[in-house]
Amino acid sequence: MKFKIPKTPAVRVKGKSFRLAAVDPDAATPFAHKRLSAEAAQPRLLVLRQRLCVLQEMLYAEHKRSLLIVFQALDTGGKDGAVKNLLTGVNPAGVQVTSFKAPSEEEMSHDFLWRIHARTPTKGHIGVFNRSHYEDVLVTRVHGLIDDKTARQRFEAINNFESLLTRNGTLILKFFLHISKQEQAERLQERLDDPSKNWKFDPNDIKERAHWDEYQHVFEDALRHCSPDSAPWFVVPADRKWVRDLAIIEIVVAALEDMNPKPRPVNFDPKQQVII
């Protein structure tokens, strides 16, 4: 990751002293400084989306490297919305989205990275993980399925795994969508109050909400241990959806611009080819 990270409200996690509580989920600086608001950000968003389309085509034409974008958040944190708003407008043939659910029996019969590895993006593609291998150091810890020692071993396994991918030409960007407990309450309530959103509500979310503080702790621990320069975490203030979306696309486009993908060279002489 040599690319110049653009100035957004998102915080790049670096070092073991990182504190999640120090990031305000409602932050809008420096966007707000630039007099941006949900509406005023639209023109910039459009420019970035068009640019993302072009860069995706070039990545595909190059057919050498790939991009993996990981989204993690607490329930209602906005993972679905972030995926949709980042990638709608990009050719779906160039995008591979995987939404990881609770593992199946077959998946549980392997190591925790087995099912993840199978879904890493192919050359020339943008892969998106809606949830990921990080679930295995989050929900499992909160519910006491693994102890701290196992968690540390998994952090190491994750770093080794991600290093394998990055050395093979996959750029990894990880986004933690950071919402406040109050914002989560409002979003859950909205899913109950609006009949057209009922299907998005899972009664289990209320039980998980009771573990709020433990989730903040295990997230912070994972972010601290697994954010090397080659596969950094960004904590994205996500109480305001427009701030979340603009911050993410700014970072993704800057990273792709730095990759600067070009169509692959051809191994024939175009002038020698004759169409009969």
Added chain:
Amino acid sequence: MKFKIPKTPAVRVKGKSFRLAAVDPDAATPFAHKRLSAEAAQPRLLVLRQRLCVLQEMLYAEHKRSLLIVFQALDTGGKDGAVKNLLTGVNPAGVQVTSFKAPSEEEMSHDFLWRIHARTPTKGHIGVFNRSHYEDVLVTRVHGLIDDKTARQRFEAINNFESLLTRNGTLILKFFLHISKQEQAERLQERLDDPSKNWKFDPNDIKERAHWDEYQHVFEDALRHCSPDSAPWFVVPADRKWVRDLAIIEIVVAALEDMNPKPRPVNFDPKQQVII
């Protein structure tokens, strides 16, 4: 397939007497009758794209059925362009695109539907096949890898396989993008003349072009044998890209409108849920 097929230049294949040569690759009727042109079609295209977005979200919210769209064509027929122009603007999280290449050694060690079955769309998703199981009754026949008897057995296997999918809630729409030999020559030449398109050119396309008539024959045979009401083929005049794209999205949207997906009912009482 009970949906009312909209009037487009595309021809729905029905019956063993279907003749591919009877479809003009440059046809634009009835679009042209309606005074549509590449530019004049834009407003209609925008309306259909917005509707497709909404229908995809509903299909996802319903989480019960799925849609499978199959694209086949000769080289430069416009499969990539058709996928891009149909689905760019739809949330990529709801779309699963598979571009089938020459089968790998592992894939060849199974029956010809094994790798196809693995990529059928999951509930609530739109699956897109850029090439498909039909390659196994096309390129294989032209190059004499299978005889006519095997081809007929494969037609039966394909119909049985597609019937399994449709009975499981997958709507199947198949599009053959029909170009003229002259149009292919122009498109191949363009890929040679424009350096930015060189990477799209494959010298092997020239060899395949020499088999033009045989490809027309085997395509016609496959279309005739594998176009039941439940999984119909449409032959899309594809010399004009705007005709191709508008015809396809008209048919896809009409089919989804007829499916009329609705968010799945919830198994809890929203009023009884308390967010603490």
